[in-house]
Amino acid sequence: MAFKQFDRVPNYYAGEIIQQIKNFRQEEGKRSLAPTRLTIGQLEVLVPRHFGFCFGVERAIHMAFSALERHPDRDIHLVNEIIHNPLVNDDLRTRGIRFLYDSDGQRQVPEKSLSGDDVVLIPAFGTTLEIEASLHRSDVDTSSVSFRENYDTTCPFVSKVWDRGEELGREGFTIIIHGKFGHEETQATHSHTEQHTRTLVVRDAEEASRAADYIMGRTSQDAFVAEFGGKWSQGFDPATDLDRVAVVNQTTMLAEETRQVAGILREAMRDRFGEDHIDEHFADTNDTLCYATNWNQNATKALLDAEPDVAVIVGGYNSSNTAHLVEICETVMPSFLISSAEELLSPDQIRHFDSEAKTTTVTDAWRPQLPTRLAVTSGASCPDVLMNSVVEKIASFYGYDQGDIMAGLSSLSLHEPTADVV
Ligand code: SF4
Numbered sequence: 001m002a003f004k005q006f007d008r009v010p011n012y013y014a015g016e017i018i019q020q021i022k023n024f025r026q027e028e029g030k031r032s033l034a035p036t037r038l039t040i041g042q043l044e045v046l047v048p049r050h051f052g053f054c055f056g057v058e059r060a061i062h063m064a065f066s067a068l069e070r071h072p073d074r075d076i077h078l079v080n081e082i083i084h085n086p087l088v089n090d091d092l093r094t095r096g097i098r099f100l101y102d103s104d105g106q107r108q109v110p111e112k113s114l115s116g117d118d119v120v121l122i123p124a125f126g127t128t129l130e131i132e133a134s135l136h137r138s139d140v141d142t143s144s145v146s147f148r149e150n151y152d153t154t155c156p157f158v159s160k161v162w163d164r165g166e167e168l169g170r171e172g173f174t175i176i177i178h179g180k181f182g183h184e185e186t187q188a189t190h191s192h193t194e195q196h197t198r199t200l201v202v203r204d205a206e207e208a209s210r211a212a213d214y215i216m217g218r219t220s221q222d223a224f225v226a227e228f229g230g231k232w233s234q235g236f237d238p239a240t241d242l243d244r245v246a247v248v249n250q251t252t253m254l255a256e257e258t259r260q261v262a263g264i265l266r267e268a269m270r271d272r273f274g275e276d277h278i279d280e281h282f283a284d285t286n287d288t289l290c291y292a293t294n295w296n297q298n299a300t301k302a303l304l305d306a307e308p309d310v311a312v313i314v315g316g317y318n319s320s321n322t323a324h325l326v327e328i329c330e331t332v333m334p335s336f337l338i339s340s341a342e343e344l345l346s347p348d349q350i351r352h353f354d355s356e357a358k359t360t361t362v363t364d365a366w367r368p369q370l371p372t373r374l375a376v377t378s379g380a381s382c383p384d385v386l387m388n389s390v391v392e393k394i395a396s397f398y399g400y401d402q403g404d405i406m407a408g409l410s411s412l413s414l415h416e417p418t419a420d421v422v
Pocket residue numbers: 054055056057124155156157158251252290291292293321380
């Protein structure tokens with residue numbers, strides 16, 4: 001898959017080490033999922049085939065910087081965080097872009113203080129129709145072709161989900177959205193889809209199983225309402241709106257889990273209506289999975305085959321796709337999610353995000369002794385420069401300097417065997 005290059009993405013988001021690794025993979029093992037091996041003395045750094053900025057993120061950043069360049073004299077606003085990475089959002093803030101909503105969804109800039117002369121950018125996750133209506137009340141015309149082309153950074157893979165939801169809604173299916181209810185993208189998908197049909201949000205396979213139990217008549221409506229009430233579209237009636245269902249997803253969920261959720265609900269419909277009628281009651285929507293989510297998750301799984309001792313994952317703490325990379329790594333090794341090299345407090349201490357406690361925590365003695373194999377990756381919204389600094393700092397903790405890293409870069413290799421093809 002070849003994508004357009006976005007030339008307004010700042011060069012300072014790149015990093016020399018990571019760029020050399022990417023260049024190497026353009027030459028060698030381009031179609032292999034085997035990770036790249038960077039050997040720095042007795043430290044083996046494994047980098048997955050796919051990581052970092054995806055198409056949608058690069059496009060959104062390119063559009064934001066293009067708007068800054070084109071409109072130095074106009075007030076520029078973003079509906080909310082353009083992507084889930086603090087470095088990028090702070091960069092845009094320092095360049096004067098104001099955010100209409102904070103990360104908790106609280107309005108920061110009143111409707112009446114916006115005007116039609118202002119530039120407003122919609123983030124890569126898209127936004128809700130309610131927020132678009134609010135922009136219209138401020139005379140910001142979000143429906144023009146010019147607005148869509150220049151200021152609406154909604155990733156095309158997200159709008160593809162909305163289109164599919166609309167199509168299936170028109171065919172009479174209720175749309176089950178596999179996503180995190182509070183996440184901006186799920187809110188946007190929910191809002192767009194409920195214009196055409198009933199919707200329900202389920203977070204994971206466990207929730208899907210409980211919804212399936214209700215569909216199969218194994219739990220009461222009261223129990224269903226107690227769990228899912230409020231996570232559905234206006235007017236949703238569990239008694240009648242779960243006869244025909246289709247699953248779409250928040251594009252950054254675990255791809256495997258989306259398939260699981262779909263499988264659970266398909267099975268429930270088969271149980272209730274019989275295999276002969278399954279096509280009338282369940283629509284297969286595997287094609288809404290985003291390519292980047294698939295690639296990054298598959299490459300991270302391939303990384304596990306190399307049996308690293310520890311994994312460091314770099315990304316924003318509210319980044320859904322990054323959280324799923326951590327989940328994959330955690331299945332086999334100690335894994336630490338950090339936002340930048342600053343979280344590497346000392347050779348012995350790392351401050352990292354604990355997704356259960358939803359806060360950062362400090363772990364001692366996190367670093368294995370040499371010789372060791374370290375996996376390093378980053379989420380789809382993470383600039384390479386952050387991962388670059390992490391590699392440099394960890395190498396320095398082991399006593400290696402730039403010269404050692406450069407020597408390693410001159411002899412990059414694939415960690416075979418991994419024969420899978422992208
Ligand atoms: S993860 Fe996928 S859907 Fe999300 S911005 Fe990137 S390419 Fe688009």
